[in-house]
Amino acid sequence: MVGETTGVLFAELAAATEDVRAESRRLGKVERIAAALRGLAPEERVAGASYLAGSPRQRVLGVGWASLRDDPPLPADEATLSVAEVDAVLAQVAASSGAGSVAARRAALGALMARATASEQAFLRALVLGDIRQGALAAVVGDAVAKAADVPLKDVRRALMLRGDLGAVAAVALAGEDLGQFRLEVGRPISPMLASTAPDVDAALEKTGPAAVEWKLDGARIQVHRSGDQVAIFTRTLDDVTARIPEVVEAALALSAESFVLDGEAIALREDGRPHPFQVTGSRFASKSGVLLTPLFFDVMHLDGADLLDEPGSVRASALAGLVPERWRAPRGGPEQLEIALARGHEGVVVKALDAPYEAGRRGSAWVKVKPVHTLDLVVLAVEWGSGRRRGKLSNLWLGARVEDGFVMLGKTFKGLTDAMLAWQTEKLLELETGREGHVVHVRPELVVEIAFDGVQTSPRYPGGVALRFARVLRHRPDKPAAQADTLDAVLAVRDA
């Protein structure tokens, strides 16, 4: 519990975020954030706690990087902005998103920036861009909420899991109210449970213990809530997409239960049951026209008044089988399912511990995904200077495959690089430099890198008409001449396999 305060200036939160960024210890960050939380007046807590976690309280502002590209206005000398004033302006900006002019939003934001000190301007910018880089987001701030409110950490985590809104949870905790009020509520989304990764089914089983093996479908995650004839559907980031996929609403209404919360995937399937490329599903999701999506459910968190979150996975699977017909369920079985899923054109499998509860929002070892990986030896055509902790290092590689008269670019990657690899490639690529354009360093196409990727997709952007999906670096191959790198034909062979 905390004493009533008269509130804080926005500048105090800006100062807090600078302190947190400068502090490397997680416990130190928590301590500093807790101190800032304690200073918030009751009516500032929702917005203030959100700011400390790096995001405005409004989900969508309708302004982004381009709106902040120009130099900020001259900063104010003195800090005068209150948290409430900032919140009011951002609420006004958000309210015009999708309905008003970009210029009006930019003007409102600009006026706010003009009233801010240099430190506040930097903080505002970070909030708008979602680019706080202080080493603490909602999870760490949740620890600070527990500390500031003097309540058990597990209670805060549970509330965050069930509400997914740090500001709301912080306000309740700091007010000394019962966090038990955050319960699974039909119609209100919870953070979906996530999966970690393993190279094969055996490795996955080592992490999970006794488990079922379920097809992994390359669609979009959906969480379907139904109460009576009311249906609501949410995505992985808890956006409400009910109006965009009426066919899934219909499917939910066809099930024989009064109320439920289901977890699943919505995917575009062809006549023969094989999946369309992910781009087809993605397009349908964004546009509300096009090919129909099929829901394939794999979990049930609530059924007719009973919360199933804490039930073992095997019990939830049985409940699901009793509620949802087979054609709307993700196939599930033993290790043989990997071969079957791949033969049917699907992505892979998720290995799911039989005894695990539904751990909303966590990426634990209870669910482990297994997908086949392709590799190719490609050539570095250019590289971009990194940012943040990669500042001063050449980071993001432009990758090319060999063609008759040179190389054709297939995409970029920055993934998989250790600090040692970053240091090595920075030195090596500077030796190969042929010129610069902005933050791009062009190089002689001589360095070969072994690249892992999940698949080949058609690309409107790259000259070969294809791009790699989820490319990452496995290792540098200074031993291999570029003339022996893989060809575009080899890439197309992967696509057509």
Next chain:
DNA sequence: TTCCGACAGTGGGGTCGCAAT
């Protein structure tokens, strides 16, 4: 003392709707 789970950071490709040009 060592190990490992959780977290944050660093960015990737594609698609759409909408406003500005």
Next chain:
DNA sequence: ATTGCGACCCCACTATCGGAA
């Protein structure tokens, strides 16, 4: 009519801290 922008859909991987073993 085109283009730029913002918002989301999919995401892999490494470094670090600190509690668990």
